Amino acid sequence: MLFMLYARVPFGLNVVAGPAICYISTVMNIMIFVILLDKKIRSPSTVVMQGLAIADGLTALSTYGMEPIFNLFYAKIGIPGSTSLVSNYYHNHQKETYTSILETQNLVDLKYPYCVVHYCLSHMAENFHLVSILLTASLGIQKLLAIALPIWSRVHITNRKSPILCGFCFLFSMTLNIPRMFVVSIQSSENGDTCFVSQPQTSLEKYVLTIYPVLFSVLLTLAISVMLSSACYIVLILCRRKKVRGQSTSSKYEKKSCVLILSVVIIFLLSELPRLFIYGTVFKTFIFDTQNENIASTKAAKEIEFGMLACHRKIQDQFISELNIREISSCVRVANGSDIQFEIESYVDHSREWSGYMWLITDEIEDKIKRNYYDLVSNAGQLTNTLLESSTRRTLRNFYTTLFCNQLSEDDIYWIIYDYEDRHTDCKVSIFPSLFHILPFLILGSSPYAEPMNYILNIIWGNIAISLDHLKLLMEVLKISMIIGCASNFIIYMIMSEKLRLALLRRLRFWRHPQSRNDA
Incomplete structure (x- = not known):
């Protein structure tokens, strides 16, 4: 099989806007990671937030980080200068009809070894995104326990255990995603330019098309349920406390906490619900078709x-x-x-x-x-x-x-x-x-395994009446929304948390005057 990709259009969204947002998101997550190193604000939640910053930054880089470089080596499969219209003569009515095949001619391949890098990055993006989902759900659980069981959470949820939780999330996600990378192998042609994709391994193909979508859908559904239930419970408790305390300083702080929690949940739902639909459709479509050779x-x-x-x-x-x-x-x-x-x-x-x-x-x-x-x-x-x-x-x-x-x-x-x-x-x-x-x-x-988007395109095409051009635009918008979601945590936390803003100021002062810090 040849290494085939859908055309990287629209150009402004895929090659310009996507990478730009990706780099901004990566910088933001690096900043949040460094800020959270401040010992004055260190807590079990901030440790998990550091893991989340790493996962979000890697997700953004894997999704669009190399796209400007790949764009230099994409080659359309259409013959340059050839017409994009095909004709069919209608004998009964003595007329000729024309149809455009421009979408087909705009499909692209990628030279070796860039195709291998592209293949690995497309899977790593999903791997790190799953880590992000798990850690976001873990933060929701931590906040819920901190309010529902404050004494128990202080004793059992410690700074030492939080890195273990982050490590588990990374390891668990890799366990689910790494087998997907080996469903096919990629080799170069004799001249070293063309990428060839091997036939998929039967057992791994079934895992990719049926088992993994189910596991991902279950995990994402659980994460959404956890985020919704914890957000509703926390907001309910804080509203009850506000009625008792009135307009005190603590109640104003809790109001900010409510807004923070709701903002995180809303952005999480907006970016993840379409993905839940997609992977649910993957499983539904292929569960009865995995016996077919093609x-x-x-x-x-x-x-x-x-x-x-x-x-x-x-x-x-x-x-x-x-x-x-x-x-x-x-x-x-x-x-x-x-x-x-x-x-x-x-x-x-x-x-x-x-x-x-x-x-x-x-x-x-x-x-x-x-x-x-x-x-x-x-x-x-x-x-x-x-x-x-x-x-x-x-x-x-x-x-x-x-x-x-x-x-x-x-x-x-x-x-x-x-x-x-x-x-x-x-x-x-x-x-x-x-x-x-x-x-x-x-x-x-x-x-279908040049990148996950290939079989997703086939699945959605079979279930939704939509043109390929509009479908590609929809998939790019979903990818962009995922990257924006990766950057949203930084924005929300910095706006709503005074402690983080103070920690950022301390870091900026340290970077501006490192010598005075050493003299002290």
């Missing part, structure tokens, strides 16, 4: 099959209405007549010559995309046609059986089938645009 081709075949069978059904209903006959799936005449069964099968075999569709793609794109990727589409198209064959034969066999069961003469059946073939040309016009609509998904799905 999931992407199967999904593409199903999309074509849906349109194809609808067109077949429309033609057959027209004939049944025009001939005023009954639709019959079986009858004694056909069941006991071996000659009739043989004749039906011969008609079905003949229909295969004009009922195929994927050749429409391969004929039109031969001079529009690079040879390696044309061969890829051609091979995938052959597999897709094979998957479509059984459903095509079934619907045609049922229709021809209906004709014989209604006692039509052989001459009438012959001319009906001839007319069927002529009417079927209308189907090609209706399905022609959809063939090229699914083409980029078919190509990306042929190498």
Whole structure:
């Protein structure tokens, strides 16, 4: 398999805004980590916050940190200067239709060894993001225990135990994510430029597509539940205390705490709920499809099959209405007549010559995309046609059986089938645009593990009616929101916590006047 990626567009969002926010988020998390080293504010919560700062910073760097460099080596699979339009001549109406394949031509590959770095970083981003989720939930639990069981929490939740908790979260996340990195291996071609992806290991593929999404969804659901329940409980307790204490200094501090907690929860939910939907859909989609050798081709075949069978059904209903006959799936005449069964099968075999569709793609794109990727589409198209064959034969066999069961003469059946073939040309016009609509998904799905986004794109495409261009924009927005979430903790804590602001001022004074500090 070739190392294929969806096009890095929109350019301003993916190559400019994304990395810029990434670097800002990383700097912010480095600052929060350094500030929390201050012994005057050191507590079990600040230790966990340091671990969270490390996880968020690494998440941001892994997501967009290398994107400006990768962008220098992305290469589109379209042949430079070739047209992005494909045509289909409509014989019955003597007109020609055009469809754009620009989305397909804009798919990119990445030279070796940058493809290996990209592959590793895309998985490490998810690894560190899961650490961030676990530590955020741990902070919620710590705050809940501090209010619900203040004495117990002071005794059992200590500064020494907090690093152990952080280490456990990192180790646990790595245990879940590292196997995903070995589902395929990446090698270079003989000239050292092209990246080839091996066939996935069956056991690890099932883990990636079914077990991991379930585990991630369960962990994320638990984290969301913990954050919501702890936030509601803390706010409730602080509101009760406020009624007792009135507008005292402590109640103003607790009001800030309520705002802080609610802000963290809201940002956490906004950035994580879409991810929960995505991984839930991954599991739902692939739980029944992991036995297929090529999931992407199967999904593409199903999309074509849906349109194809609808067109077949429309033609057959027209004939049944025009001939005023009954639709019959079986009858004694056909069941006991071996000659009739043989004749039906011969008609079905003949229909295969004009009922195929994927050749429409391969004929039109031969001079529009690079040879390696044309061969890829051609091979995938052959597999897709094979998957479509059984459903095509079934619907045609049922229709021809209906004709014989209604006692039509052989001459009438012959001319009906001839007319069927002529009417079927209308189907090609209706399905022609959809063939090229699914083409980029078919190509990306042929190498689903180049990055997790590849199989996610295929999954969402199969469940939501959305164009690839809009879908890519949606995925980039979700990535950007994740990076913004990584930076939000710094912003919220600095705005709401006077202790952190004072610690930052002390650090700034130390950096400005290090010599006076040493003299003292």
